[in-house]
Amino acid sequence: MTPQQTSERPPMKEVFGIQVPTAAYYLHQGHAWVALEETGLVRVGLDDFSQKILGTADSLKLPAVGRTYYQDKVCLALFKEGRKASFEAPVDGVIEAVNPKVRQQPNLVHDDPYGEGWLFLIKPTDLESNLENLSSGEANVTWIDEEAHRLLKFMETKGGVILPDGGAVVDNLYGHYPDIGWRPLIKEFFAKNLTTTVLEEGSIKDLWQDVYNTGNLQYCFNCSTCVSGCPASHGNPPLLVRNLARKVILGLEEELLMDDTPWACVSCSRCEEMCPMNVMPFELILSIRQWQCRNDETLIPPAIVEIYKRGYTQAVGVNLELRKSLGLAPLPTITNNQEQLGLFQEMLMKTQIVSDNDYMFKG
């Protein structure tokens, strides 16, 4: 279907300089808005509170058309200066269309959050019950006022920043006060249901179960032998299997979700051969990757972008001397052969993950 631009704007009130719709728009606790269309579809965007805090995004990861999402589960992300802010779906449903304009002009989400900056249309599957969890009308104003006060408190606690009560929130608040911390900010206000819980043996947490079923993670004593033989430990950032093992043992779920390094593994199995405790670190890496994909719909393995651009991912520099001694070129052949690289990129563009996110793969 062809998404139509909405020209209507809801009536607004201003709270701390933040525009708040007082009719027609429902607000979700993760700061997405919902507007019911005459067609039975639901239009979704992000509210002005989120945009005042985060400022203009560099790019967006929109949900895939045809895919089903559920209320309170992560469905989209904004990227800004290498940082990612995940947002939750405000209702259950199937994505019917995304706004093509915001892909080309992500600034629209910030500049016109309730109009041209809308994000997607979803066909709801449990609307009546989902709406009960959203605020609407004058309750939107009350809620944003509470959120603004929570924000003042948060800034004081996390960054020692004391702002006057009642003034306007400065645009791109995080950009002005980065000491408050990106991840805590996102977790506190936007991806509220990404919980940090301890993964315990016997719990229903699927990562823990995967790991326990395959190796002996509980016997890992942090010796670092796996790191010493791992070619990806020379990457940037380095893949440190030992650290990943600790994160799983300590149950640092949020840290694990944000950690890109498992995607730098080149599947050489050296760590598996070297580990004195038969932890099976390579299996651990695979389990973490699968678990990340299951838990974050917006995840795009960073290695894929690198492979697309260069034809290889990782740690070639470490073996420069070895390559030289064998008479090989400093970089893999494909990197120096534009024709081959072009064919390779063409092939990658036919895969689902790349075609769904084509805006990230421009060469």
Ligand code: SF4
């Ligand atoms: S996984 Fe094995 S090699 Fe790596 S730190 Fe743990 S015990 Fe040592």
Ligand code: SF4
């Ligand atoms: S299998 Fe992966 S984690 Fe293990 S040594 Fe090889 S690259 Fe490193």
